[in-house]
Amino acid sequence: MRALVFATNNKHKLEEVQALIGDKFQLKTLGEIGCLDEIPETGTTFRENASQKSHYIWDRFNMNCFSDDSGLEVDALNGEPGVYSAHYSGSRDWEENLQLVLDKMTGMKDRSARFKCIISIILDGNEHFFEGTVEGEITESRSGSAGFGYDPIFKPQGYEVSFAEMSAEEKNRISHRAQAVSKLVEFLNKQ
Ligand code: ITT
Numbered sequence: 001m002r003a004l005v006f007a008t009n010n011k012h013k014l015e016e017v018q019a020l021i022g023d024k025f026q027l028k029t030l031g032e033i034g035c036l037d038e039i040p041e042t043g044t045t046f047r048e049n050a051s052q053k054s055h056y057i058w059d060r061f062n063m064n065c066f067s068d069d070s071g072l073e074v075d076a077l078n079g080e081p082g083v084y085s086a087h088y089s090g091s092r093d094w095e096e097n098l099q100l101v102l103d104k105m106t107g108m109k110d111r112s113a114r115f116k117c118i119i120s121i122i123l124d125g126n127e128h129f130f131e132g133t134v135e136g137e138i139t140e141s142r143s144g145s146a147g148f149g150y151d152p153i154f155k156p157q158g159y160e161v162s163f164a165e166m167s168a169e170e171k172n173r174i175s176h177r178a179q180a181v182s183k184l185v186e187f188l189n190k191q
Helices: 011-021 046-061 082-087 094-104 168-174 176-189
Strands: 003-006 026-028 065-074 112-123 126-138 154-156
Touching: 003 011, 011 026, 011 065, 011 168, 011 176, 046 065, 046 082, 046 112, 046 126, 065 082, 065 176, 082 094, 112 176, 126 176, 168 176
Parallel strands: 003 026, 003 065
Antiparallel strands: 065 112, 112 126, 126 154
């Protein structure tokens, strides 16, 4: 089994991806490889940030690794919070960040939004990208307590419940991360 580092400090992402990847690959966490750094994310696109995180690990540890950069894009907010999703309110507190989106959306008719996920993987020094998007809308108020981040205020298209009201399995069938990871797994299976 080949070891693959998942360069994330977000344990919810790790759990989601672990469930999707199964036991074909031995996922290693940053802690397991002794990387306790706050990996810089200074890009202006998901792609740049994902790439930056993967290169950080490859350059220092010389290990096959992948990372995801993801976030919520709200049309009425000109694509915000976008790459700033993790700390939109200035803090990394999910409640504060989702409340800021709800506040900014007060009275807005167009509530369309999407979650995006870009994965960068560096395998034997070569980088590849995989993407996933899930369309939906921002709800009027928060509901549900599963998942993480903006899940309580995001209702995917075709569903009457928010991501935070879905089981992990349900979210993992349709989410942006699930789509990108399934492309990653397909690619890895061919290696
Ligand atoms: P790492 O960089 O360590 O992987 P992070 O949480 O900082 O962890 P990102 O920079 O990719 O990750 O920021 C993604 C943010 O977007 C995340 O913190 C959430 O606020 C939001 N987000 C991404 N995917 C989400 C999902 O499936 N459900 C809810 N919110 C999500």
